[in-house]
Amino acid sequence: MSFIKSIKSKIRRWNLKRRGLIDDCDADRSIGSKTLWNSIKNVATLPIKLLLYPLRLIGLIQTQDATTENENEELGLSSRLLDVLKRILSLPFALLREPIQIFKSLRQAQLRDLAFALPAISILGLFGFVFVQIFVYGDSIDNRYVRGAQVATDRQDFELAKTYYQRILADNNITPRQQYDWALILAQTGEDGQAFSLLKKIAPDDAMGFGPAHKLVAVSIARQMNSADDPSLLNKLKHHLIASRDLSPEIEQVWAAYYVATEQTDRAIVSLRKAAEKNPTFYISISKLYKQNGQNAESRNALKKAEIAFRRTFRSDQLDHNGRVAFANVLALLEKYDEAEKYLLQGRRIQPDQFITRSLADFYAMRYDVARRKQADAQTQMDFLTQAIETDPDYSAVYTRMIELFMEARESPEQAKKIRNLFEQIVTGNNPTALAHFALANILWTEGDRDSAKFHLEQAYLINNNFVVIINNLAWILAHSENPDLERALELAETAVQRAPENPRFRDTLGTVLLKLDEHRKAVSELQLALKGVPDKNAVHQKLAICYKSLGMNDLALMHLERIKAPPSEN
């Protein structure tokens, strides 16, 4: 009934307004305005009212909610239910009326009132802009990262490329090419394990994947491969070679390695010939293969082809040190030593750099090796090594050879003195090198002059503390001198191990120093790691026995002592 009454009153009001007998405000006030907020209020409180009805029925609470416009009227349950139904049914009508109410209110609003809405409008506007950028122009944002990744990779800015790729990775539509590039970046930034796992994923061992990834995997397998004894490795290599779908010289070289491993020399030579058409350096490999087969004439022919090809390319680019060195290598293999030396010296004059200097030093070292093989006199050998040292005073391979020569020439005091004199001249010259001091220290240690050896090792360390072998040897000497400086020795030994954790000799030095410092538990860890690779295992077993005995583990100590083998008898 009340619903019908309210409709009637509304019609009456509209008529009065239409006839101008009342204005808007009066009309609304006289009836009792229903604004947007009243409507929202009714909707929001309806569930609460429904909940409260049962409680009201049992008299626990009293509410106004069930009353109608006539407050004196007591309502029964059915009337209350009807009232609820009325409100639900009238709600759509109430909501339809609200836009008109809102418009009226806005017309009456002042500008300063609307100014209060500016902060909220600004924030909503910002997020509107953001959502449009993300959901409408999202593809252009993704493309920005793809382009950025490519540019960074081309510029070899791998850290920046990593940032871009991390973003691309989050997108599940990443392409195999992008995964491959990401793997390369991981490898460049030291995450080899992850790079390899990713490559295995896009270049599986049992299916066709992304070609360039297969190529990389094939090259990697070829480097690991030493013999044909591992058939699974060879099968994998073959699969990846086929799946790479590549005809570059690098792949032909890997094919050649595969054929060599499977004793198919002819096919290896065919592959290498294809590669050599683009890169004459491969003629050297062809020559070696022929030589292994005892085909000396063919081997020499291959070298001559290389010489012809290099002369042709060398004329067009005299600044290419890689080509020059490869050419010199071919000439040296053809025993045209003077010509090879001439080109290398020319390269050093035209564009001196570390690469050409090192190559020249290598050339002299190679001449020394040849002279040694041909059992030339010691003076000749030494002359070559001297030239090598003078060319590149910082080349450790030359010093190693020099020390070997010194060891052999000890029986000739004159020769030994000349070699030692050579090093002394370097260390007292205008450009003393760490390696010269190091070599001299080794010579003096052999002669038993430990104090002088220690002095020169210290000098070597001061000049260049990057050579790990110098750090290790200095630690050893400090630990074994008459007044050992064990703390410093420990610091140096730990540095050496940190830089080269795989080197068993360094682990041995560290273990020995820890043993001398009575840190037996730590010494055991280091010495165990040294045991695998040191040439003199007896000494390590001895030290381990001492450690275990100090730790009270006598059984283990005895076992290590038993492992000490008698030295082989000298014939």
Place this chain on the structure above:
Amino acid sequence: MFTNLLLIIAALAQLPILLMYSRVMWNKGHYQFFPLLFCAVGWLLYSRLSKRDRNENGTWLAVALLLLNLIFVFLSIAVYTPVSVIPTLIIFLCAVVLDRYGFPGLWIALPVIAILLFVTKLPTGRDLFVINELQFLASQLASWILDSFGIIHFREGVILVTEKNQFFTEEACSGIRSLFSTLAVVSIYGLSRTYSASRQIFNLLQSIVWVIAGNAIRVASVVYLADNGFEQFSQGTLHQMFGLATFIGIFGVTLSVDRVIDIFSRGFKQSAYGEYGSDKAYGDIVESEKSESELQKAEIKPEIPKPKLVNFALISLYVLVILFSTRLTYAKWNNFDRVRLDISELAPIEESQLPPVINQWKLTNFELKVRGDDNLFAPESYLWIYQWKNLTATVSFDAPYPEFHDLSFCYRGVGWEADLIHTYPENSEAGRSLLELSKPSQHGVVYFAGYSKDGKLVRPANEFSPITRFIRNIEMATGRLAIPSGDVNRNGEALPISQIQILVQSAAPITDDATLEIENLFDIVRNRILSSPRFSN
């Protein structure tokens, strides 16, 4: 109905649980405003009820509520959980108001008392879940803002990485502190202005929107500023000030929108939102405008029991509860969530605690990492890196924690999808948890388990039954169980908790053989570490 003495004793009975609640909640940044909220509630109740006449008639409902409060106080202290403290307090306040001011007073006071819900501690893990979700939301929105303005970056979970820096969206930056405190302040403001329910609800909803938006803008601004030479905005005092400014801004925007709503009420004598300047607080729902005589006619008048007997019974029960609470509070004085444990108290771990070779795994590196308390990961971690084939296993020994630390939150925070599986057999110390991780182009597994200071396995919270805790506390209060010495947490585990975990990542899914190797590695590593001086009794 109730005598003053009863109410005083009942109020005293709330103190132990409030003490326990305060000690726990003060350590949680997003609840630290609770003292101010209590004051505000007290002030609002006083301002509303002081103008009303006292009600001399009692109701059974008030008695029922007080009894319910008694039970809740007992259960709260017996289970020793702060989760039920606020509901207990709400019931107590309702009982008092109902007794003193009747139903009209209760309806006026109910909206004010309801504000206390904003400082109710969420059940175990739920607040962490909310924080986590807000962190993700803030990071995601901030990432979108940065994308819209062309700033190069990527997001890994809750970490934003630019070309130069990494930014971790901490708990404080997630908006959780702004959210709870803003909701409370908006509610207090609305009640002081006697807003109606609909307007209150609207203001609460709009404040949530501004909290999320404001924090996202703050995170994006910090990233941009720190990357362009203003690193001081990313940490320290300026960062804190920036956060405070954001909170003020959020509240300001909420008020400005509220001010705009006034436009729709202008010109009407009867406000759409209740009556301006009126002492009627709850608007239109349950305000009774009938005369007193009519109210009396309409009221159901239950038979009023003898006050003295009821009061005496309730006083006795409350005294018993007070005695029990006091005893238990004393027994568990050290049993609260100590979040900041001094790392220097812990025995160091040597690298040689783990061998260089375990089965086929070879040790390649060892390091000690010391991080801050606010870091996503542990304050202190010993790391051993083992290698086998192409797999790298990071063995980590992390400490200190106040209880079992769920690593799924940490790994989700750095962008992993994580599935957590607990395996904790009864009466066994060999339990462990497993996280299976995945993200684009990567897979991973984490095996982890926590151990108390005395080397006992720590179980996840949901493995620790409240009933077990209840029985244990009863035994402690009655003297059947000795009071533990030293620091222990609420579950009776000796602090600090240390956690052992192994993380293995791979671009390819981890095979069954690899899984077996990893599990063997975990078992060996666990046994080795448990024999270290850190776990000596």
